[in-house]
Amino acid sequence: xxxxxxxxxRDLPPEREASARGDIAPERDGPRDTGMDxxxxxxxxxxxxxxxxxxxxxxxxxxxxxxxxxxxxTAFLFLCLGGLNAVxxxxxxxxxxxxxxxxxxxxxxxxxxxxxMMFLFAxxxxxATGIYLVPLMVGTRNIAFPRLNAFGYWVYVSGGLFAWVSxxxxxxxxxxxxxxxxxxxxxxxxxKRADVWAQMITYTEVSSLAVAVATIVTVxxxxxxxxxxxxxxxxxxxxxVTSFVVVFxxxxxxxxxxxxxLDRLVGTxxxxxxxxxxxxxxQHLFWFFGHPEVYIIFLPATGxxxxxxxAFARRPAFGHxxxxxxxxxxxxxxxxLWVHHMFATGLPKLGAxxxxxxxxxxxxxxxxxxxxxLATLWDGRPVIRTPLLFVFGFFFTFVIGGLTGVMLASxxxxxxxxxxxxxxxxxxxxxxxxxxxxxxxxAYFWFPKITGRMMSERLGRWHFWLALVGFNAAFFPMHIVGxxxxxxxxxxxxxxxxxxxINLFISAGAVLFFLSxxxxxxxxxxxxxxxxxxxxxxxxxxxxxxxxxxxxxxYNFARIPVVTNVEPLWAERVALPxxxxxxxxxxxxxxxxxxxxxxxxxxxxxxxxxxxxxxxIAVGATFLYSIFTPWAIVWGAAPIxxxxxxxxxxxxxxxxxx
Amino acid sequence: xxxxRLGTSWGGLLSGPLAWAxxxxxxxxxxxxxxxxxxxxxxxxxLLLAVFSLLGGALSWRAKRQGGAAxxxxxxxxxxxxxxxxxxxxxxxxxxxxxxxGSAALILDECLR
Numbered sequence: 001x002x003x004x005x006x007x008x009x010r011d012l013p014p015e016r017e018a019s020a021r022g023d024i025a026p027e028r029d030g031p032r033d034t035g036m037d038x039x040x041x042x043x044x045x046x047x048x049x050x051x052x053x054x055x056x057x058x059x060x061x062x063x064x065x066x067x068x069x070x071x072x073x074t075a076f077l078f079l080c081l082g083g084l085n086a087v088x089x090x091x092x093x094x095x096x097x098x099x100x101x102x103x104x105x106x107x108x109x110x111x112x113x114x115x116x117m118m119f120l121f122a123x124x125x126x127x128a129t130g131i132y133l134v135p136l137m138v139g140t141r142n143i144a145f146p147r148l149n150a151f152g153y154w155v156y157v158s159g160g161l162f163a164w165v166s167x168x169x170x171x172x173x174x175x176x177x178x179x180x181x182x183x184x185x186x187x188x189x190x191x192k193r194a195d196v197w198a199q200m201i202t203y204t205e206v207s208s209l210a211v212a213v214a215t216i217v218t219v220x221x222x223x224x225x226x227x228x229x230x231x232x233x234x235x236x237x238x239x240x241v242t243s244f245v246v247v248f249x250x251x252x253x254x255x256x257x258x259x260x261x262l263d264r265l266v267g268t269x270x271x272x273x274x275x276x277x278x279x280x281x282x283q284h285l286f287w288f289f290g291h292p293e294v295y296i297i298f299l300p301a302t303g304x305x306x307x308x309x310x311a312f313a314r315r316p317a318f319g320h321x322x323x324x325x326x327x328x329x330x331x332x333x334x335x336x337l338w339v340h341h342m343f344a345t346g347l348p349k350l351g352a353x354x355x356x357x358x359x360x361x362x363x364x365x366x367x368x369x370x371x372x373x374l375a376t377l378w379d380g381r382p383v384i385r386t387p388l389l390f391v392f393g394f395f396f397t398f399v400i401g402g403l404t405g406v407m408l409a410s411x412x413x414x415x416x417x418x419x420x421x422x423x424x425x426x427x428x429x430x431x432x433x434x435x436x437x438x439x440x441x442x443a444y445f446w447f448p449k450i451t452g453r454m455m456s457e458r459l460g461r462w463h464f465w466l467a468l469v470g471f472n473a474a475f476f477p478m479h480i481v482g483x484x485x486x487x488x489x490x491x492x493x494x495x496x497x498x499x500x501x502i503n504l505f506i507s508a509g510a511v512l513f514f515l516s517x518x519x520x521x522x523x524x525x526x527x528x529x530x531x532x533x534x535x536x537x538x539x540x541x542x543x544x545x546x547x548x549x550x551x552x553x554x555y556n557f558a559r560i561p562v563v564t565n566v567e568p569l570w571a572e573r574v575a576l577p578x579x580x581x582x583x584x585x586x587x588x589x590x591x592x593x594x595x596x597x598x599x600x601x602x603x604x605x606x607x608x609x610x611x612x613x614x615x616x617i618a619v620g621a622t623f624l625y626s627i628f629t630p631w632a633i634v635w636g637a638a639p640i641x642x643x644x645x646x647x648x649x650x651x652x653x654x655x656x657x658x
Numbered sequence: 659x660x661x662x663r664l665g666t667s668w669g670g671l672l673s674g675p676l677a678w679a680x681x682x683x684x685x686x687x688x689x690x691x692x693x694x695x696x697x698x699x700x701x702x703x704x705l706l707l708a709v710f711s712l713l714g715g716a717l718s719w720r721a722k723r724q725g726g727a728a729x730x731x732x733x734x735x736x737x738x739x740x741x742x743x744x745x746x747x748x749x750x751x752x753x754x755x756x757x758x759x760g761s762a763a764l765i766l767d768e769c770l771r
């Protein structure tokens with residue numbers, strides 16, 4: 001396909017009569033990029049798409065790259081905080097009867113560790129990576145609903161601050177990351193701790209939902225011309241499936257947390273069996289979210305692996321169809337496994353066995369993925385660099401986690417090791433092996449794109465080996481101590497049980513693992529400041545994000561690429577075909593059809609606005625206030641309404657044009 | 659009717675997950691019923707739903723055989739074939755999961771807790 005004016009003109013005949021209707025400004029036609037020389041094009045686009053200077057400008061930004069960078073940094077900070085929680089717990093457990101941390105603080109520590117890692121680190125960071133990469137990979141200029149995306153970030157920050165300020169005030173939740181009733185209910189959970197859990201969950205899920213919706217629309221409607229369903233990069237497929245899982249899973253936990261706070265604050269008895277409520281309902285609702293949550297974290301990581309492997313194996317991914325099928329199948333099946341978290345609750349054995357079947361068979365699509373990746377490496381000429389090392393670490397670790405997962409899917413074994421360190425070992429192998437290792441690989445892989453500089457390869461290798469050894473030293477012995485019967489969530493243990501040596505070893509491994517992150521943080525800062533310049537495509541990878549400069553300009557692509565292959569940059573070595581016909585004086589995007597990505601219409605993208613921040617502050621204040629009184633919802637509605645009206649009030653921007 | 663005659667590429671993508679979701683929910687709910695009445699319903703329901711899943715896969719198969727773009731002429735063949743392949747494989751996978759779920763009724767007693 002050659003360069004051609006691909007945007008359809010049928011939505012805008014130039015002679016069309018501009019009729020003013022209400023507040024909607026008539027469409028004006030401005031200068032287009034067709035035939036424009038590169039220098040003028042750059043000038044126009046830079047002016048149109050820039051984030052305004054100054055503090056207000058920065059807070060108003062709707063650029064997906066700016067928002068994603070903030071998201072990534074914030075999530076990394078929460079990772080550090082959650083990691084410090086873990087180190088504190090490991091020091092306490094390094095010997096029997098240690099008195100460093102008392103039971104009350106320990107309860108807060110493991111709850112904050114779980115909550116932080118799941119809700120403030122893992123989900124936000126995979127979504128943030130998506131916010132940065134998806135628009136670049138599908139060849140568009142901004143994410144869909146950019147202001148909603150900005151709003152999502154601010155709500156997330158306020159939720160995280162809320163949780164950690166509560167912790168600083170010794171008011172953090174102490175009921176475990178899943179806060180089961182009746183422990184978290186009004187009968188056994190005095191004070192505000194469980195309320196903090198409930199509202200903080202609701203906050204962060206609002207943010208996740210906002211990002212998921214923006215991602216879905218970006219993938220389905222903003223793909224570059226020619227990127228039909230069979231040419232969508234696997235990472236983008238992963239984010240699409242994940243976002244759908246978010247949309248269907250997160251409301252379940254928001255309902256759970258809302259029911260909980262209603263029980264606690266309003267005096268409903270939804271989870272109170274004494275008054276006709278149902279305590280088990282909490283677990284059903286929570287795990288209907290909780291299990292898909294694992295895959296919300298894991299699926300984007302598989303997408304990262306599917307991006308890293310082809311780039312270093314020097315060939316396209318083997319079994320593209322199988323990999324896409326696996327993503328879709330895992331996305332669906334993730335909703336049918338939740339009861340395996342509840343095997344110990346006395347459900348009918350036959351009913352539980354349906355979930356055993358699904359839990360075991362989800363290993364098929366996951367196994368298909370692993371074999372496709374191995375085949376890609378087998379058939380390619382692998383270049384071993386740090387990102388690929390982390391992918392190898394992922395294989396090793398995740399497969400062990402998967403195997404113990406299949407073991408735990410069997411009811412008899414699950415009942416034996418329920419609530420022991422065996423389970424702790426399993427899910428850390430799955431979550432760190434399945435998500436953190438790919439994320440670290442992705443950090444080395446895409447860091448040059450984000451900053452324009454390379455991270456140190458030598459430090460990267462040190463980091464990898466330190467992380468792999470530290471992780472396995474910390475978590476493998478937990479399988480053993482779990483089989484010996486050491487329960488989870490205990491702040492100490494007596495000396496006569498003989499657990500002290502193995503626990504000391506685990507703590508030493510945890511410190512090693514922690515040090516690997518210190519090294520990683522140093523490598524990040526060092527790379528950003530002193531790294532060698534990366535160039536546009538340092539790995540010679542094939543997807544569209546490498547077609548633009550590093551870091552990408554505010555408008556991503558001066559001309560929208562036209563896609564002819566699943567690895568467009570490998571198929572079009574000389575020059576990427578491009579589309580033209582977009583206005584340069586307004587933020588215009590190509591909206592394309594869902595299946596074929598035929599360019600359909602031109603659409604305006606939202607301009608920077610401070611209102612998403614104000615709306616997030618109003619929402620945050622309402623949530624905060626609502627842990628004290630249900631009337632917060634009534635009083636908070638007014639400022640939220642005002643900020644939303646301000647947000648959507650037509651301002652005569654190009655995006656308001658009909 | 660045209661969808662049945664010419665095939666529907668996304669048939670299996672719809673029928674597989676749908677049949678599996680119904681199977682999970684329905685059979686979970688039917689366990690109590692089967693325990694109370696001692697009538698085998700879990701296994702027949704699972705088999706029926708597995709067939710439903712496969713029927714959708716057959717529609718995808720037909721769409722692929724007919725050259726793909728039969729139903730919507732503007733579709734390119736590659737996209738249609740890709741979706742049809744996904745449909746066939748999804749139908750097979752989900753049928754397998756449904757049968758595995760149902761076969762639990764052969765081994766376990768419905769009243770066992």
